[in-house]
Amino acid sequence: MIPVRGYAGAKVAVLGLGRSGLSAARALRAGHAEVLAWDDSETARDTAVAEGFAIVDLARAGAFDGVAALIVSPGIPHLYPVPNRVIAAAQEAGVPVDNDIGLFFRSLATDDWDGFDVTPKVIAVTGSNGKSTTSALIHHVLTEAGRAAQLAGNIGRGVLDIDPPEDSGVVVLELSSYQTDLARALTPDVAVFTNLSPDHLDRHGGLGGYFAAKRRLFAEGGPDRAVIGVDEAEGRYLAGQMAEGPNDDRVIRISVDRKLSGFGWSVFARKGFLSEYRHGRQVGSIDLREVKGLPGSHNHQNACAAYAACRTLGLAPRVIEAGFHSYAGLPHRSQRVAEKDGVIFVNDSKATNVDSALKALLAFDNIRWICGGLEKDGGLGGLAPGLAHVRRAYVIGREAAQFAIGLGAVDTEVCTTMSEAVARAVRDAEPGDVVLLAPAAASFDQYDNFEKRGEDFMAQVHAQLGLGA
Template identity: 40%
Template sequence: MIVSSAFSGKRYAILGLARSGLAAAETLLASGAEVVAWDRQDVARDKLAGRARLADPLEMDLTGFDGVVVSPGVPLNTHPIAERAARLGVPVIGDIELFALARAALPPHKVVGITGTNGKSTTTALVHHILESAGIPARMGGNIGLPVLGQEPLPVGGVYVLELSSYQIDLTRSLACEAAALSNVTPDHLDRYDDFAAYAASKARLFAMQAPDQFAVFGCADEPTDAICATQRARRAPGRAVCADRAALALRQADWPALQGPHNLENAAIAAALCAELGVANDAILAAMASFRGLPHRMEVVAEHRGVLFVNDSKATNPASAAPALAAYPPVAGGRARVHWIVGGLPKEDGLGECEAHLGNVGAAYTIGEAGPRFAQLLNGHVRVERAELMCQALRLAFAAAGPGDVVLLSPACASFDQFRDYEKRGEYFREIVAMLTGAPAGVVVDPCAGKSAA
């Protein structure tokens, strides 16, 4: 756990005691702060019983408090705590701001902050992997993994790698990252912001908090990101605000199984720029990219068997998120489409959406779940279609049909709830069936559906 004398004798109210809220409470208590905490659930409050005052900040006088700590999930544009705290001059902050305030008490270190509408989780995990592969002590936190305050402090020379959502940036005032990145900005979370411009401005705040001599890298493939880069370039020395150099890595991307596709080339270019800024040699960066396995359920390479790649992209719960996976595996020499696409589930929308542009990469589609018949109808005439209904059936068919150089891809473009509890369970089931099929002795035919049911 991270503790700091900066909190000693101060007063904080905490609203919400899920993972980040509870970690904040533990840090503040261990640091000698007075803590008032509240959560709607008794079981959450019980964890602090006898150690913190349990009271609802909405029903008490907050005069003189040093901050109200809220979860990033609290909508500041509508929740009454924002107006109440503002009226009393009390800042509303999150656990990342507490981390920023605690930094002075930690051994000398650096912080990398990574944000963006898409790609920030993969980029964060990739930077963490490169640093650890290069022998640099690193912790990963923020919007991914464990709350940063709940982790053990790094030794001298360590690097904290933080994925930061716009919500977390909204709750942060003083985090000056030694290196920061913005992958892209596209319309999202507009229920929390007045308009798209306000959402983009939230992302830009991460870079406004940096000093002019600190480093920032940007995707620059969309106009809002390019505009933020230009603004930062104007206030910094040459080379301290740059666009990611995709071209420098494009010829090496084929060597990185978990980083295929244009979107992952952007992620890799951003990660490479950040790690180079942190002193990692180029050869070490390239070697670590080849060994990166990806995040669970996000284009996760789960096996390679007889030249066939098996990829779990269960997190793709709509066509827009499945499209990058299809784009990642273009036809092999001679024009043979090599993707065996497992698609279907509980539909979120009707139609193929952005996936339609990449059907030339699909050799066959195996439709499953409630949306299976509709996908079969949409895909018929464009690619070969096998109606499977269950994933075990789809994998049995794809395993039999796929040859060297092919990719068996679970990227359902649908929610999981027709057959699975969540996308994680769906991805775990995919892994289990792939292990069964690839682990069978040569010449032995196994039935992956025998005794199997959806989870």
């Protein structure tokens, strides 16, 4: 645990008692703060009471009298589409609002660090797509190289639940826009921006607000090194803001669209080969085509970001390459779950928006595509470049028929349920085909989350193929 510093003897309110909220409450108590906890869920309140926390209705009049700060869980809106009533009351009372990420950065360093030979580092990863894979890949490479590393944030453990890092230790954080938007302290040593595509627009008041939330990690965090994907206009803008000029090697530009050789430091992938350039010279390369855990251009972008981050810590290219080859991939992200009679089955349930689903479609040929669910704003037009790879689409979800219409000329079958979609895909599949779950939609019309959807896909595949659980 990372005990929270700076609130000893003070009253601190915690709103939302899920994983991050309870973690923050425990860490605040460990730092000798007086915690006032609240959640609209009675079950969540009972859990907090069982751990000895005082429950206070933060919506009642006078609840913020004498309170030093309000700590908010990431799922609770603080500005758009409308502020939560408790947050609005805190703001009206002039009480600072923060989250567990802000508490983490203000509390991580301790006096013990003065005795370390090598100061611990924090690598923070954000972006629309690929941040989970990039974070996990960085952590895996570091661990395989013998570095003490911990994975936390939006993946792995809660940020305040990790162990205090040891001499030369590394903390790898995946940070969502919900987390970067509100944190009052953001001070990573290395910050990574993968890419940007429209998502969570209601929560951020549009695309500009969404990008602004990501940008805070860099503009307000002031990292020693910034690894920035420049395949979108926003990334190029951010790199330009962070760098003093093209030769400033504090900014490492990454791309899977073009060769980047005219900068101080860059990493790019073309036709399956990753290249590292410094001041016009190639200094490293990796053949990614045989890295089974990182299929497709989108994963090559993740590889470029992870490679660059690891290079900032002094790892040699061949050490990083070895880590790539032993990386098995994350569940529900281009996860190969079965192969039978020349047909491969891939679970990419995390492809919850059009951009991430397009990347999955472009990674394979001869696709039997299972898609559909709760369609997000913007329509399905962005999928067009990948539809030539699709032999047939099997559409699930409560609005499956409407979703199928949005796919235009693609050969579709309206299946509604996962079991029917998998059964029909298995029926039709031929050697060389890939049965791909890449929904291009949220899961909430049929499942609690994308993980449950992916688990159902895997269960249905195993059942259809007679592979057992």
